[in-house]
Amino acid sequence: MTTMPDPILVLTTGGTIDKLYFDSLSEYRIGESILARLLDVARVTHPVEIVELMRKDSLDLDDADRALIADRVAQATGRRIVITHGTDTMTQTAATLAPLAAARTIVLVGALAPARFAESDAPFNLGMAFATAQVAPPGVYITMNGTVFRADEVVKDRARGAFVPKESVG
Amino acid sequence: MTTMPDPILVLTTGGTIDKLYFDSLSEYRIGESILARLLDVARVTHPVEIVELMRKDSLDLDDADRALIADRVAQATGRRIVITHGTDTMTQTAATLAPLAAARTIVLVGALAPARFAESDAPFNLGMAFATAQVAPPGVYITMNGTVFRADEVVKDRARGAFVPKESVG
Amino acid sequence: MTTMPDPILVLTTGGTIDKLYFDSLSEYRIGESILARLLDVARVTHPVEIVELMRKDSLDLDDADRALIADRVAQATGRRIVITHGTDTMTQTAATLAPLAAARTIVLVGALAPARFAESDAPFNLGMAFATAQVAPPGVYITMNGTVFRADEVVKDRARGAFVPKESVG
Amino acid sequence: MTTMPDPILVLTTGGTIDKLYFDSLSEYRIGESILARLLDVARVTHPVEIVELMRKDSLDLDDADRALIADRVAQATGRRIVITHGTDTMTQTAATLAPLAAARTIVLVGALAPARFAESDAPFNLGMAFATAQVAPPGVYITMNGTVFRADEVVKDRARGAFVPKESVG
Numbered sequence: 001m002t003t004m005p006d007p008i009l010v011l012t013t014g015g016t017i018d019k020l021y022f023d024s025l026s027e028y029r030i031g032e033s034i035l036a037r038l039l040d041v042a043r044v045t046h047p048v049e050i051v052e053l054m055r056k057d058s059l060d061l062d063d064a065d066r067a068l069i070a071d072r073v074a075q076a077t078g079r080r081i082v083i084t085h086g087t088d089t090m091t092q093t094a095a096t097l098a099p100l101a102a103a104r105t106i107v108l109v110g111a112l113a114p115a116r117f118a119e120s121d122a123p124f125n126l127g128m129a130f131a132t133a134q135v136a137p138p139g140v141y142i143t144m145n146g147t148v149f150r151a152d153e154v155v156k157d158r159a160r161g162a163f164v165p166k167e168s169v170g
Numbered sequence: 171m172t173t174m175p176d177p178i179l180v181l182t183t184g185g186t187i188d189k190l191y192f193d194s195l196s197e198y199r200i201g202e203s204i205l206a207r208l209l210d211v212a213r214v215t216h217p218v219e220i221v222e223l224m225r226k227d228s229l230d231l232d233d234a235d236r237a238l239i240a241d242r243v244a245q246a247t248g249r250r251i252v253i254t255h256g257t258d259t260m261t262q263t264a265a266t267l268a269p270l271a272a273a274r275t276i277v278l279v280g281a282l283a284p285a286r287f288a289e290s291d292a293p294f295n296l297g298m299a300f301a302t303a304q305v306a307p308p309g310v311y312i313t314m315n316g317t318v319f320r321a322d323e324v325v326k327d328r329a330r331g332a333f334v335p336k337e338s339v340g
Numbered sequence: 341m342t343t344m345p346d347p348i349l350v351l352t353t354g355g356t357i358d359k360l361y362f363d364s365l366s367e368y369r370i371g372e373s374i375l376a377r378l379l380d381v382a383r384v385t386h387p388v389e390i391v392e393l394m395r396k397d398s399l400d401l402d403d404a405d406r407a408l409i410a411d412r413v414a415q416a417t418g419r420r421i422v423i424t425h426g427t428d429t430m431t432q433t434a435a436t437l438a439p440l441a442a443a444r445t446i447v448l449v450g451a452l453a454p455a456r457f458a459e460s461d462a463p464f465n466l467g468m469a470f471a472t473a474q475v476a477p478p479g480v481y482i483t484m485n486g487t488v489f490r491a492d493e494v495v496k497d498r499a500r501g502a503f504v505p506k507e508s509v510g
Numbered sequence: 511m512t513t514m515p516d517p518i519l520v521l522t523t524g525g526t527i528d529k530l531y532f533d534s535l536s537e538y539r540i541g542e543s544i545l546a547r548l549l550d551v552a553r554v555t556h557p558v559e560i561v562e563l564m565r566k567d568s569l570d571l572d573d574a575d576r577a578l579i580a581d582r583v584a585q586a587t588g589r590r591i592v593i594t595h596g597t598d599t600m601t602q603t604a605a606t607l608a609p610l611a612a613a614r615t616i617v618l619v620g621a622l623a624p625a626r627f628a629e630s631d632a633p634f635n636l637g638m639a640f641a642t643a644q645v646a647p648p649g650v651y652i653t654m655n656g657t658v659f660r661a662d663e664v665v666k667d668r669a670r671g672a673f674v675p676k677e678s679v680g
Contacts, residue, residue: 005317016361019361021356021453021457039316041289041290041291042291042293042295042316043282043331043332044294044315044316044317045316045317045332045334046315046317112213114457116457117361117454118288118456118457120211121211121212121213123212123294123297124208124214124293124294124297124300125297127293127294127297127299127313128298128300128301129297130297130301131300131301131302131313134317134318135301135302135306135318143301145213145214145216146212146213146215146216146300147214147215147216147304148304161213162215164215186531189531191623191624191627283531284531286627286628286629287531287627287628288627345657378634381630381631382631382634382635382656383622383631383671384634384655384657385656385657385672385674386655386656386657388656458628459551460551461553463633463637464548464552464554464633465637466634466637467633467634467635467637467638467639467641468637468638469637469641470637470656471638471639471653471658472641474657474658475641475642475658483641485554486549486552486554487555487556487644488645502553504555
């Protein structure tokens with residue numbers, strides 16, 4: 001929103017957004033992050049720094065992983081941070097990052113279908129994350145299903161395959 | 171960003187984002203808006219109202235067209251508005267809408283490659299527009315090339331095929 | 341190749357070509373066959389009958405499954421048959437069908453990446469299968485990796501993720 | 511169909527299959543051939559030689575262009591030839607090549623939607639062409655709309671956007 005934009009720091013941690021299919025294993029695994037490719041297709045000219053932190057399903061993230069993510073956020077010189085992350089424990093990681101958000105806009109984002117699918121929510125979600133990182137006041141956010149959520153006000157409803165406001169869940 | 175989100179009004183006016191290829195004419199024309207389809211692929215559950223206003227290349231928009239767009243914005247009951255629009259005269263339409271933005275967040279967005287292409291900036295740009303409509307203070311914005319621009323601070327650099335800050339152009 | 345083309349019978353049995361991603365399970369499963377959609381995108385006007393026989397990974401096919409496939413081929417009134425099939429045991433099913441190929445052109449085809457991926461070999465492979473079914477003399481064929489193979493002269497090289505001539509494997 | 515496959519010679523001449531969108535011109539033009547990319551996505555391991563002859567809409571091809579295509583076919587050492595070509599005058603070029611087809615299998619192929627579209631008939635059509643080049647007896651063929659046509663028995667029905675048998679047109 002400024003004419004000399006602050007760079008956006010993008011940390012990748014894995015999750016469905018980066019899932020590949022490995023025919024030799026007949027299974028899907030998290031591959032090299034597709035982030036740079038998505039930004040290229042989106043013709044992003046905004047300054048960006050991409051750091052691949054890990055390649056994990058978010059159900060496999062442990063305390064050490066979350067400490068690593070928080071460390072990297074704490075070291076960031078900029079105040080606009082996007083983190084790609086599996087959706088299942090996204091809110092848990094977000095809670096870990098809350099103490100770091102006094103002067104930073106931190107956005108967690110993922111996808112419900114792998115970005116390598118012809119029809120994936122990944123590019124739209126990532127676009128939301130980029131805009132939120134630039135425009136929203138300091139805080140921790142999650143951008144999924146077309147909505148910018150405050151991270152502490154949302155839950156993933158696994159059965160519906162969607163993020164919904166906390167109080168809407170029984 | 172709230173738990174009972176305001177609906178987003180999406181007005182479509184045409185532009186490259188909606189270009190189809192008509193083999194019988196060996197040419198591209200603007201087709202039925204692909205907006206609903208893009209939101210479906212992005213698994214958007216946020217309340218949205220889509221209104222197709224016109225199907226025009228933005229170089230063909232005249233004063234009457236811009237008056238129609240402004241009228242529809244003025245009638246909107248909600249304050250979050252996304253307008254899909256060709257990129258060549260996007261800033262001109264944005265200027266027309268400035269008087270209506272005191273209490274509305276209006277975001278103009280388009281694409282440099284048709285959304286029907288396998289590799290298009292459309293979904294990412296639209297995601298930025300949706301987030302900006304929800305998060306940004308009242309004003310008129312353009313979300314292209316990975317950046318949320320204030321509409322009066324940006325120009326399209328046709329040769330580079332990108333939106334750039336005004337003062338960066340000689 | 342004739343002006344009143346014989347219909348092509350397409351039997352779907354599952355395999356990677358039809359794999360979906362189920363976020364609620366964080367895993368991939370074989371879903372509703374995408375065959376009709378692929379033929380629609382390819383603007384196929386050739387008469388086709390599609391029969392979904394099963395939705396299985398080819399490693400899970402047993403003798404009863406292969407008997408069912410053979411039965412359906414034996415009942416076919418036309419002589420041009422395409423079978424979509426997982427790649428791991430494709431040659432085994434092909435061997436089962438050899439006795440039925442005296443007067444039929446039977447083509448087995450699959451994909452190494454799910455057809456729902458943005459970059460999949462599925463449409464190309466399926467195009468090869470359709471042409472082979474129309475043009476090749478009676479026999480059992482496999483159309484993968486850009487080549488029309490006689491089914492008894494090919495093996496899948498799992499490590500390379502490709503079908504190769506039998507004698508090229510040590 | 512053999513274990514030591516003859517290479518396939520692919521000549522590209524332009525046409526819708528290779529159309530790009532140039533935003534700076536607000537128009538579509540034929541770009542660098544996408545052939546190599548399509549074969550890579552299709553995981554083709556079959557030996558192929560790709561020669562880009564020209565980048566023209568087939569309505570713009572003149573006698574000199576057709577002479578150039580015929581010359582290149584006449585010089586080919588292999589007997590399996592695929593030619594990508596705009597659809598509007600595909601049958602005219604095919605007629606020019608008929609004298610060269612006594613000992614060659616020549617397949618003309620194109621697309622009704624650009625290959626760069628998310629939904630294009632290009633990969634399927636190209637798969638048909640590759641199989642036909644390998645399997646069909648000498649002659650000139652056109653592989654479009656799911657059918658392998660003899661080139662002298664087909665016409666393009668522009669209104670329907672499809673290739674149909676000659677006698678089916680009034």
